[in-house]
Amino acid sequence: MAGYAKGRERDQRGRSGGITGAAQELHRADGVTRPSQNAVRRRVVVQCMNFAPCRSVWSGEMQKFVVTKTLHRADVAVYVATCPFSRESLDIAMQAGVTAVHRGLLETWSAGAKLQVLK
Numbered sequence: 001m002a003g004y005a006k007g008r009e010r011d012q013r014g015r016s017g018g019i020t021g022a023a024q025e026l027h028r029a030d031g032v033t034r035p036s037q038n039a040v041r042r043r044v045v046v047q048c049m050n051f052a053p054c055r056s057v058w059s060g061e062m063q064k065f066v067v068t069k070t071l072h073r074a075d076v077a078v079y080v081a082t083c084p085f086s087r088e089s090l091d092i093a094m095q096a097g098v099t100a101v102h103r104g105l106l107e108t109w110s111a112g113a114k115l116q117v118l119k
Contacts, residue, residue: 042075051083053103059088066096078118082106 038044047065049057062079069077079085079093080101093100099117109115 038076043073044076044078045069045072045074046078046080049079049081049083051081053083056084056086057081057089057100058086059092062089062092062096062098062100066092066098069096069098080106 036044045068047068049061051057057079062085065077065079068074077096077098078101079098082103084102084104085093085100090100092098101115101117105115105117
């Protein structure tokens with residue numbers, strides 16, 4: 001939990017990916033959704049999920065996130081998971097304007113590469 005608190009403190013100071021302002025946390029049994037605003041005042045919502053690499057993000061999970069995006073009237077929505085996304089969940093993400101960041105992209109990013117999907 002100490003690492004989580006440290007990351008949260010960094011977000012509130014506006015130093016995490018250009019996100020400014022205090023982010024409200026919506027705790028769920030399976031993760032945390034963080035709505036906030038970026039530097040140009042666009043509403044941003046991010047869902048980060050730590051799943052086993054052998055499973056996938058299912059379509060129902062993506063549908064729930066799309067509802068969260070709608071409820072918060074988010075301009076930008078990013079779903080980050082430590083596993084792959086099912087074909088159906090990727091289809092839903094594309095239709096709803098959600099950026100899906102899977103384990104392979106996270107591994108590339110942690111090795112120092114820029115995430116092209118976030119441009």
